[in-house]
Structure formats: structure tokens, C-alpha cells
Amino acid sequence: MVFHLVLLKLVDWLLYQFLATPCYLAATKIRKYYYGFFYRNPSLKLPQQTSPFPSVTKCSQESRASQTLVCDIQGTLLRSKSFFPYFMLVAFEGGSIVRAFLLLLSCPFLLVLDHEVKLRVMVFITFFGLRKKDVKSVGRAVLPKFFLENLNLQAYEVLASTGRRVIFTTVPRVMVEWFLKDYLEVSNVVGTELHSVGNYFTGFLSESGLPVKHKALKEFFGDYKPDIGLGTSSPHDQLFISLCKEAYVVNKEDRKNSAISVMPRERYPKPLVFHDGRLAFLPTPLATLSMFLWFPLGLTLAIFRLCVGIFLPYKMSLTVACWSGIRIRVKGCIPSNSDKRKGVLYVCTHRTLLDPVFLGTVLMKPLIAVTYSLSKVSEFIAPMKTVRLTRDREQDGETMQKLLSEGDLVVCPEGTTCREPYLLRFSSLFAELADEIVPVAMNAHVSMFYGTTASGLKCLDPIFFLMNPCPGYNVHFLGKVPRELTCAGGRSSFEVANYIQRQLADALGFECTTLTRKDKYMMLAGNEGIVHEKKEKP
Numbered sequence: 282m283v284f285h286l287v288l289l290k291l292v293d294w295l296l297y298q299f300l301a302t303p304c305y306l307a308a309t310k311i312r313k314y315y316y317g318f319f320y321r322n323p324s325l326k327l328p329q330q331t332s333p334f335p336s337v338t339k340c341s342q343e344s345r346a347s348q349t350l351v352c353d354i355q356g357t358l359l360r361s362k363s364f365f366p367y368f369m370l371v372a373f374e375g376g377s378i379v380r381a382f383l384l385l386l387s388c389p390f391l392l393v394l395d396h397e398v399k400l401r402v403m404v405f406i407t408f409f410g411l412r413k414k415d416v417k418s419v420g421r422a423v424l425p426k427f428f429l430e431n432l433n434l435q436a437y438e439v440l441a442s443t444g445r446r447v448i449f450t451t452v453p454r455v456m457v458e459w460f461l462k463d464y465l466e467v468s469n470v471v472g473t474e475l476h477s478v479g480n481y482f483t484g485f486l487s488e489s490g491l492p493v494k495h496k497a498l499k500e501f502f503g504d505y506k507p508d509i510g511l512g513t514s515s516p517h518d519q520l521f522i523s524l525c526k527e528a529y530v531v532n533k534e535d536r537k538n539s540a541i542s543v544m545p546r547e548r549y550p551k552p553l554v555f556h557d558g559r560l561a562f563l564p565t566p567l568a569t570l571s572m573f574l575w576f577p578l579g580l581t582l583a584i585f586r587l588c589v590g591i592f593l594p595y596k597m598s599l600t601v602a603c604w605s606g607i608r609i610r611v612k613g614c615i616p617s618n619s620d621k622r623k624g625v626l627y628v629c630t631h632r633t634l635l636d637p638v639f640l641g642t643v644l645m646k647p648l649i650a651v652t653y654s655l656s657k658v659s660e661f662i663a664p665m666k667t668v669r670l671t672r673d674r675e676q677d678g679e680t681m682q683k684l685l686s687e688g689d690l691v692v693c694p695e696g697t698t699c700r701e702p703y704l705l706r707f708s709s710l711f712a713e714l715a716d717e718i719v720p721v722a723m724n725a726h727v728s729m730f731y732g733t734t735a736s737g738l739k740c741l742d743p744i745f746f747l748m749n750p751c752p753g754y755n756v757h758f759l760g761k762v763p764r765e766l767t768c769a770g771g772r773s774s775f776e777v778a779n780y781i782q783r784q785l786a787d788a789l790g791f792e793c794t795t796l797t798r799k800d801k802y803m804m805l806a807g808n809e810g811i812v813h814e815k816k817e818k819p
Contacts (some may be wrong), residue, residue, distance in 0.1 A: 298378060334519070334528040336535060337435050337511060342442035345509070346679050350443040351498060351525060352511035353450045353518070354457050358440065358465075359431045360536045360543070362513075364452055365391070367424060368403045369564040371456065373413055374557075375419040381564075382573060388566045397491055400451060401475075408453070408475055409484030416482065418736055420459045422533040422557035428460045429553055430563070432544040436511055436531055440465065441550070443509060447471070447493045450520070462470065471497050494521040548603045554703050554796060556733045557805045559745055561727050574715040579729075582606070583747035590638060595645040602642070606751045608726070611643055613758035616719055626688040626715040630704060630785050631693035631749050632725040633732040635658060639754045640667055640691060640721060649684050650691045651677075653798075656741035679715050690715075694778060698733040700707065702791045704782055705798070712777035715783075716769045718762040720781050722788040726753035735805035757788055789814060 283298060286546070320562040356362040365388075384406045391399045408416070440446055446467045450457065454472030461467040474487040510525030512518030514532065523530035536542055546553075562568055582605065589601045603609060614626075627648070629636050637650035641664075649666045659707045668684060670677045684690050694707035712718070725732065725746070731748025746752055764770050767777055783794050 282759060287413065294581075308721045314315065322347040333626075334512075334522065335531050336473050337439060337529040337531050338438050338535065338541075340509070340527070340529045342439060345439075345442040345642050346444045348443050348508035349445040349447065350440055350509040350511065351438070351447045351449060351507045351522075352440065353494065353513075353521075354448055354461065355450055355452055356401075356515075357511050357518075357531050358433055358436050358448075358512045360433045361431055363565075365403065366563050366565050367427065367452075367456060368407045368723060369569055370423055370427065370558065370560065371411075371416060371419050372407045373560060373564065374423045375415040376407070378576075380406070381569070383571065385569050387565065397747050400491065401486065403476065404453060404473075405484035407484075408482040411482050413480050414476065415481065416455055417459075418806070419558070420456055421463075422555070422735065423545050425458065425460045425464055426553055426556040426558075427563055428457075428550055429464065433531060433536060433542050434544045435535060435542055435549065437465070437544065437550075438530070439509065439511065447507070448736055449492065449501075451491050451494075454738055466550075469501070471501060483496075494518070497522060498524055528533075529708065552703070553733075554699065554701055554794065554802050555801050556700065557737075558728050558739065559734065561635040561731050561749075575729070576748075577747035579750070580744075584742050586747045587662065587743065590642070591662060595642055599642050599645070607747075608751055608753035609639065609643065610753070610755045611758075612756070613760065615644065615758055616761045621714065622686070624685045625717045625719055626685065626711060627689065627691045627719050627721050628781055628785075628790065629691060629693050629721045631695045631698050631701070633698060633746055635725075635732065635746060635754075636693060637667075638664060640723065640756060643756050644689075646689070648689050648691050649687065651681060651684070653696055655802065656740040659743065662743070665817065678710060678714060681711070685715055694782075695798070697801055699801070700731060701795050702789070703796075704789075704791050705801070706795050707778040707782045709774035709778040712768055712772075712774040712781075716764060718767060718777075718781070720762065720785050722755075722757040722759060722785045724755045724789055726755075728752075735802055759784055759788055 282512060310458070352358060355364055369381060369384055372384045376589040384403070387406055391402060394402065426476070446465065447469045448457070448461055448467050448471065450470075450472045452472055453475055455475060457471045457472065461470050474489055475493055476483045476485045476487050494517065500780060506761055507525045508527060510522030510523040510528045512528070512530055514530050518530070518672075522530070560572075562572075564572070586602060586605055586607065589598050589605070593601060599609070627640060629640060634655070637648055647665060649668065650663075651668050651670050652660075653670055655667060655669060670680065681690065692711045694709075694711055695705040696708060697705065699705055704731060727746065727749045730745040730749065731747050732742050732749075732752075734742060762777075762781065766772055766780060768774055782793055785791075
């Protein structure tokens with residue numbers, strides 16, 4: 282009996298594959314030829330249908346605090362209708378470069394597929410075999426940056442004016458829920474649910490399949506009509522928003538008008554201080570193809586640049602580094618050391634692990650760098666002396682005092698890197714150790730790969746930074762801190778640390794925060810960012 286059932290299911294599957302799929306493709310081609318005929322004969326074109334609903338720019342935002350708004354994130358809240366770049370981010374950051382390459386190879390086939398089939402294919406390639414915690418990490422630490430940069434200002438202003446916000450979308454809920462709830466304070470998200478086995482995704486949709494938005498709205502609200510509906514001019518969205526008391530559309534022309542639709546950083550719903558991931562660009566198909574074409578050359582160039590910094594003298598390494606495409610800009614005067622008994626303490630902003638390396642190259646003299654939780658590989662390839670701190674204030678103070686007696690010392694009081702224009706809270710320990718303090722405002726610039734990570738392999742940070750076609754570093758010497766503004770002049774260590782933090786922030790055009798290393802790693806990686814060394818068993 283069981284054999285017969287299995288045989289029937291197999292026959293049913295074969296009939297679907299060999300009959301339904303070809304018929305569907307034939308119908309798709311006929312539809313394209315039909316529209317292509319009218320496109321090549323403008324005189325026979327059917328009149329374009331105009332939306333019966335007004336533009337979102339006409340929506341009043343007054344007295345909306347008690348009202349309910351429904352909309353989609355794709356094409357409405359986001360200016361771009363294509364969701365391929367976000368699937369690519371999940372594939373690359375949550376999966377691997379091989380998975381990302383497979384998704385890129387599917388692009389030509391995705392162009393000829395219907396929306397539903399296209400979404401199913403992207404979901405399968407992106408999520409098959411991925412761990413739930415990896416996808417959750419990408420949704421929390423990687424995607425929000427790109428969502429914010431692509432947020433439609435007009436649609437967001439209307440959404441922000443309402444009290445209750447519900448999102449209906451065919452995009453996998455796991456990709457957008459964190460951003461919508463944490464950044465846009467959305468009440469509920471109804472999206473595509475993915476099938477999983479244990480802690481892994483199978484790459485298939487759940488039994489409910491893709492949600493039909495107008496049906497999902499009726500099921501969610503019942504007889505209640507939402508106050509405002511936002512959508513596009515597509516027929517599906519027209520039906521969706523027609524179930525609301527008021528309906529507005531986000532026109533294609535409005536999305537393309539960057540002057541009124543692009544969200545400036547100062548208007549972000551909440552400050553974007555921390556984010557993770559290696560990719561520094563939105564991976565559209567063309568941009569992703571460019572990255573894969575560059576990758577072999579970039580890796581070779583990174584190894585060459587690394588060897589230049591390790592083996593060549595400072596003056597020669599600076600020349601060869603600039604010749605290889607690294608842009609280094611130096612500003613300000615390098616102060617001399619008036620106290621020959623102790624070295625100068627250089628206090629730097631922390632952008633990548635290479636901050637002390639670039640500072641030493643610009644100064645053309647060996648420096649000593651103190652670090653927290655640096656990987657063994659990074660310590661091995663460092664072209665300078667590095668000393669680990671223990672996070673014990675008294676012990677670390679004694680260590681740094683000893684190092685200052687040996688030569689010039691570099692310290693990054695933030696304790697961890699930050700990519701965005703913010704400075705984290707400065708540890709005040711450095712202010713108690715030296716009177717010869719020189720603040721150095723350092724900033725790194727990348728175009729393809731970030732040279733920092735919170736959840737990935739930290740030993741690859743220098744490689745990824747040097748893989749950029751033209752990575753850049755700005756080094757700005759702010760001059761020696763006046764003695765009366767140091768601890769020797771009667772200031773407390775906290776006052777000195779806060780003063781230098783503000784001085785560096787002003788020089789870079791950054792904003793000071795009270796956030797710490799622990800805050801960063803708890804948000805991005807769910808831990809405190811401490812590398813615990815394995816103790817040898819007795």
C-alpha cells in the first residue's frame with residue numbers, strides 16, 4: 282500500500298516537472314511577446330493605467346498618533362524594488378563566498394522567472410543549510426545599515442506619524458523583522474515563513490507559502506479597516522491598500538527623486554553606531570560581479586602590501602604602499618619629545634587593527650602598541666612590538682609605564698573599532714601614565730571590504746582592508762596636550778580622557794558617545810568580545 286502511494290506521488294511530481302513547468306514558461310514567453318508587440322508599435326499601445334490613489338506626498342501627517350498603518354517594505358519603505366542585494370548579503374555574510382557566487386550565477390535565470398518562482402529560487406540558494414543563529418546575526422548586525430541607506434524618506438515620515446504599524450510582505454520575515462521592530466518600531470510583521478529542521482533552514486518555504494497581502498490583511502484585522510495603506514502602483518498593491526480607509530501610493534518618479542526620497546543620516550530613526558559584515562557596498566548583481574572579478578587580484582595585492590609593511594624600511598615601505606594604491610594623508614605637525622626619560626604617548630582613534638602600523642609608518646620610527654584580545658596571527662605578522670593588556674587596571678598601568686620607559690607608545694582608549702562617525706567612551710587609564718600626550722585623529726576609508734569584524738575571523742581583518750582597490754588613511758596630529766590640561770596640571774584622569782575624546786571628535790567631525798566595547802559586542806555578536814586563551818591542563 283505504501284509503495285503505491287509513493288509511486289503515485291512520484292508520477293505526480295514527474296507530470297508537474299514535464300508538463301506544468303514547460304507550459305508556464307510558454308505562457309511567460311507569450312506574455313512577453315504580447316507586450317513586446319505593443320512596445321515596438323507605439324501607435325497600438327494601450328493607455329497606461331493611472332493609480333486611483335494619490336501620491337504619498339499628499340498624505341497629511343497630523344493627528345495620526347492613534348491610527349494604524351499597513352504597508353510593504355519592498356518597493357514602499359525601501360526606494361529599490363529589487364531585494365536581490367539583501368539576499369546576497371545573507372548568502373555572503375551568513376553563508377560563504379561559494380554560496381554568494383552560486384546566487385550570482387542564478388541572476389540570468391532570475392530575469393526570466395515570475396516573481397514567486399524567482400523568490401523561491403533566491404530563498405533556496407540563500408538559506409539552504411544555513412544555521413538560524415547565523416541568519417539572525419546577519420539580520421541584526423548587517424542588514425540594518427543597508428536598509429537605512431535605502432529607506433524612503435517620504436514613506437518613513439508617514440509611517441513614523443502613526444501609532445500602530447503593521448508590515449505585510451512576501452520577503453522572508455527573518456530577514457526584515459529585527460530592522461522593522463528595532464529601528465522603525467513596527468508592531469507586527471507578516472512575511473514569508475521558512476521551513477527549518479532543528480537549527481538549520483532547508484531552503485524551502487513553510488506550508489503556508491508566500492502570503493497574499495490582501496488576504497493576509499483580512500485574516501489579520503478581520504472586519505477592522507486599517508486607517509492608512511501605503512503601496513505601489515502594481516495591481517496587487519492596489520487591491521491591498523484598497524482595504525484601508527485611506528490609501529496612498531509611492532510612485533516610481535518619487536522613489537527616483539533623491540532630493541525628496543533619500544534618508545539623510547541625521548534623520549535616521551536611531552543612530553547607526555555599530556554594524557558588522559565584510560561588504561562595504563550594496564551587492565547589486567553588477568557590483569557583486571565586479572567584486573568577484575577583483576577578488577583574485579585583490580588577494581594578491583593584499584599579500585604584497587602586507588609583505589611591504591613587514592619587510593621594507595619605513596621610508597621605502599611608505600613609497601611602495603602609495604605606489605600600490607594606498608592613499609595616506611597626513612595633517613598637522615609632529616611634536617618633539619621634551620622628556621627624554623620617557624617616550625611619547627600617542628592617543629589614537631580606533632578604526633582598524635592597522636592604526637598603529639600606519640602611525641609608525643608616517644612617523645618612520647618603531648612604536649609599541651598595546652592591544653586587547655588580539656589574535657595570535659595578527660600578533661605574528663605585526664611589523665611592530667605588540668603587548669596584550671589584561672583588563673586589570675593596576676597591572677595594565679604598570680605594564681604601560683614600563684613600555685613608556687622603553688620608547689614611544691600607541692594606545693587606542695576606545696578599546697575596539699568603530700566604523701561609523703562616532704567615538705566610543707575613552708578609558709581614562711592612559712591619562713594617569715604620561716604627561717607627554719599627543720592625540721592623533723585617524724580615519725580609514727574603504728570602498729569594497731571592511732577591515733574589521735565582530736563575529737568573523739579577526740585574523741583576516743588586515744587582509745580584507747588591504748584587498749580594497751584604494752584603501753585610505755587620514756592621520757591628523759593635533760599637537761601635544763598642554764600640561765595644565767593633564768593630570769600633572771591638576772586635572773582628573775576622566776577630565777583628560779573626555780577632553781581628548783572631544784578634541785579628536787571635533788577634528789574628525791565625529792560625535793562622542795558613552796558606548797563601550799561591551800555594548801558593541803553584545804549587540805553584534807551576543808558576547809563581550811573577549812578572546813579567552815585556553816589554559817594548559819596540569
